[in-house]
Amino acid sequence: MTTTLAFSFPWGRYHATPWGRHVNEGAVELPPSPWRLLRALYTVWHTRVPDLDTDTVHALLGTLAVPPMVHVPPHTIAHTRHYYPDTQHTEINLSVDQTLDTFAVFDRHAELAVQWPQTLPETQFDALSKLATSMPYLGRADSVCEARVAKEWQPDRHDTWVPVDVAETVHPEAEATTVLAPELPLVTESLVARPMDVRKGGLLFPAGTRFVGYQRARSAPKPRPRRPARKHSVTTVRFDVAQPAAPKQTEALAYTDLLRQAALSQLGARRERPEATVLGGKHADARASRTDHRHAHYLPITKAGRLTGLVVWAPDGVGGEELDAVSAIRSLRSGMRKRQSHDEGNDEDVGSERWRLTVRVAGTGPVETVAPELAGTSRIWCSLTPFTPSRYAKKRHDWQRFLRAEVERELSYRGIDARPQVELVDGNWAAYRRYRPSARMRQDRVHGQATRPSAFLRIHFDRAIGGPLALGHLSHFGLGLFVPE
Structure with a gap:
């Protein structure tokens, strides 16, 4: 029997810099070092579940100090760059330093598993379960994680890393690395050593630790490149009113009408012949689609009696040329001119200037995200x-x-x-x-x-x-x- 601790990363990122490496080297600690795992469990015990028995936790950490086997899911390495002013920076002389934030990108549902060959006693197993469920992150605080003790866990398309004894021979073409691990038997007090204190003491690594080798025994297949999201997954396009004087909300219907006209005008410029359209609510033969209400809705967003935004919402999604047509809208303007109203005997001003409105796309995506006030x-x-x-x-x-x-x-x-x-x-x-x-x-x-x-x-x-x-x-x-x- 084995003991397996499985981690998943809801944000899809794992941030951890190996011991002795600079952050700007762009290195990610994979597999996670036994030292990092034990320090994380020790910290969670003191900060989140201090009610656990001290003897039980110390015995648990001593058992887990043996270098485990690690199963790493398919991943890619990525980074972001950040620039911040250095000591030479002034208003006239701009001087900045660059730092890298390098991380491994996992599938959000993939699990990184750590397996020890020992079977834990019931008290230690319960303690490990409480520590795992209380663990907020692994590595840097950016690496938000969910951990669990898995009773039955099998690798699936994972890299398998196994610890290598100093007497073992590693094939020259095999991929290997070294990570920090505690010396055996474990001295629990050494887990509280801070990197700052280690460097002040002139040490290369904390007292009571050693470097152990890991060899990749089985390789996971390379992850397939992600396909871009299909455009028809977009159900909503939101526009903000981009002019100082917002219209009254009582006139909203005039502007939603103009928004539809603008969308169909942009769409007509992209199509050579009439086709079925979600924006116009018509089939390919120009018949109106009025029964299921799955075609586009043009809705107002209001605040304090004023029209502050407009929304194009289609329950079945907007994609392809239609999404491009809507996204290209920058202003609403009527092409109608002043006409004589025979019903009331006066001129009705429906000229282009009265109904002019400047808009900008503020967001696209699911309606729950783009227009939460309506959804x-x-x-x-x-x-x-x-x-x-x-x-x-x-x-x-x-x-x-x-x-x-x-x-x-x-x-x-x-x-x-x-x-x-x-x-x-x-x-x-x-x-x-x-x-x-x-x-x-x-x-x-x-x-x-x-x-x-x-x-x-x-x-x-x-x-x-x-x-x-x-x-x-x-x-x-x-x-x-x-x-x-």
Whole structure:
């Protein structure tokens, strides 16, 4: 039987400089030295689980002082460079020093395993389990780790490093290294020696330690290069308003309409013939995709009554030319001109300057990361913009019951089976623009009018649901947008 201590690194990085090497040499201590492992366990005992019995821990460390076998998962070596002012640096004479941060890059779920040939007594095994689960990092503090005592562990595509006795012959082509290990028997007090104190004492390495050789007995296959993430994994593109005067949030629908126009204009410049488009919500034969609501939504981000950002969100993702088209948008501007309003007898200013807006891409990725204010999980959702039913209420209908029926119908279209309870919320919904300016200009009777009554709602679900949640008439342009409470 053996004792196995397995480490995984959630950040995918292992930082450790070998003893006697300078940080700028770009060396990583693999396999980890027995000295590093014992010091880590000793430190965790004093700082995190001091209730463990002293005799038990000392006996455990003495057992683990024997150089173990180490299994290292597939990895690559990488580094970052950092520059900081040195003693000669002034405002006029810029002088900096460079330092390297070198680390091994592991798969986040891969485990580095350390195996000792001994079987531990039950008390020592329990102590090691507590120390392992309490260990925050291995190596430098950047190497955040999760450790466990593995009862049944087998290497899989790992480098296997075995300790080499001084009397053994190492093949000249074999890969070997030396690492710091304690002398046997272990003197526990030597584990507290600080590198600063060792150097002040004029020593090359701490008292009570020695260098031992390790030979790689089995090589892991080289990791395959990571493929770049597929672009259709991006579901959300966020824009920030990049001008001093932000529009009122009541005008949000005008700008989401312009955002769609800008996206389709950029897409049209990249395509030679019409194709199916997530941005336009149409199939290849130009038929609208209206039933599943999986095409793009153009949603507003507001704060303190002002429009501070815009979001393009497609539940099934945006990729390829469509993502490039959206990312190329820098400004929103209407191509419409002033026209005579025959309904009201005056000029309606829908000119290009009124609806001009400068925007910049602020982020792309999953909606939970890019637009967290819209994508929370909650049982209660409250209107950010007024909910406008897609159908008209009859005179015989109770208004609140009608709204609940409309919400249930909209939820069923989106595959959400949670049962809602609807509460009316006070708010001046009539102040919000509830028609698309471009639709009114082309005299679209469906999307170019604002005659339907609306309401601000608070919806209570019987279970928590995730967002974004946009329901009702023009929900793909930010009308009927809800935020979690």
